Amino acid sequence: MSIDQNTAAKVAKLARIKVEDDALPALASEFNTILGFIEQLNEVDVEGVEPMVSVTPLRLKRRQDVVTDGNQQDKVLSNAPDAREGFFAVPKVVE
């Protein structure tokens, strides 16, 4: 599997990271180096092996389905780059 510039651009888009066109060849080349390394996994016989879901076999704890937190609007917004009138503000989303 080899990644070309178009695939690199597509991955950057999916990851929501702006990559300038002139940086794509180097990025594709790095991807190929890393994926070449990962390809070794194809040597392993994984027939019938379950993919690991949790490294500890413990059952997850359950708790009552109740509200445990809230009324912290100021704290929630305190680190926002742009907060207005009690909301996070973002550029226009809907035309």
Added chain:
Amino acid sequence: MSDLNKLGLAEARDALRKGDVTSVDLTNACLSAIEAAGALNAFVHKTPEIALEQAKAADARIATGDAPAMCGLPLGIKDLFCTKGVASQAGSGILEGFKPEYESTVTQNLFDAGAVMLGKLNMDEFAMGSSNETSVYGNAVSPWRRGNDDAQLTPGGSSGGSASAVSADLCLAATGTDTGGSIRQPAAFTGITGIKPTYGRCSRWGVVAFASSLDQAGPMTKSVRDAAIMLETMCSHDPKDSTSVDMAVPNFEAMLTGDIKGKKIGIPREYRMDGMPAEIEKLWGDGADMLRAAGAEIVDISLPHTKYALPAYYVIAPAEASSNLARYDGVRYGHRAQLAQGDGITEMYEKTRAEGFGHEVQRRVMIGTYVLSAGFYDAYYNRARKVRTLIKKDFEDVFAAGIDAILTPATPSAAFGLGEMTDADPVQMYLNDVFTVTVNLAGLPGISVPTGLDAQGLPLGLQLIGRPWDEGDLLNTAFALETAAGFVAKPGKWW
């Protein structure tokens, strides 16, 4: 007492309880050492006011006879831990200005026990790196040098600031985190001790997430005893982290008898890599001899899937990172890019993340995005998770066969120079974690203990890997190794 900053946790604790020193004295000694060590770039956010306030409170507490183990002991805190009201950036530009409104469970546990925070420590961005060269704060520098050569060396990564600070006696101990070796590799590079506990021992709540199924916090200290003391305080069951285990935390220090007679120590043949430096090979053999002399039985073992641990890691960790780091979108906290006329929300995301994330983080997020994308999920991500199952089974098999602990080198070499790996491809840097990453994939406890110096006078460490939830026994074996190795070297002060 002079040079109070050079004390370890156990010595300082005992001196505090006897009334020979005060926490304010200890804290001032560390603050002075930190002020004089700007060249190491270990502390990136200093909190002297908080430290002195906590120290005074600790002294008052000790005076009333209420002195938990960590009471009054000054620590450095890795920048990955959220600390309430104190900058917590995970070494990243995208979290510039972020001051959490809450405290991580691990730091809260330490503060509840009376510990003192001196400040936040440098690290690789989002803990992605093995040399502390991906930090937005610039490189942390090791206090160690190759003889009289003044070339700057890496303290390792990602907990590079922690390693540098503890090794240079800027603090008594520090917190670290370990996703693929980020406590054990820097500990080995700087001649200190670092333990990553079993996955689930320490709460991950408030620790900025890198790869959630692998991340664990742990202490970085000047001795195995100190690691036992600090780890006990860091561990707890936490309802805020569903993967934290509800299991009693033993008194680890009380388990340090040094008696390892009859213990079976496995030497995994797959860790004898092609091209392993003779010095590392000798260090490893010497370590086995020391444990044998202490009464342990040395057994050759096989962990057949070892070779596939790093490739599996470099699927799983980036996949989880791409998901975890999706939250940095310029909306809720941290950096937001300046937008051009007409830019919409997609441009805001893309520009914010391009400006805020460094190169290595961008690369890993995109690799993770790729291995999770439609059409490749089975070929990469699911296959890696199956290989992870096999790697864990390798360990289960040897432990079921009666092995108590496994001895390996901690790193494939001594510390390298800052900048020396700049031109290497990313995989070369990843090889630093070849001996440590298996432990994260299997969720096991692992400890790095300094046991020797290389020909250039740089520290080298050995790793012991233990059974899950058996940190006490692992620490005791490490204590026996530490006692036998008698490592006392310290870096000469140049900074």
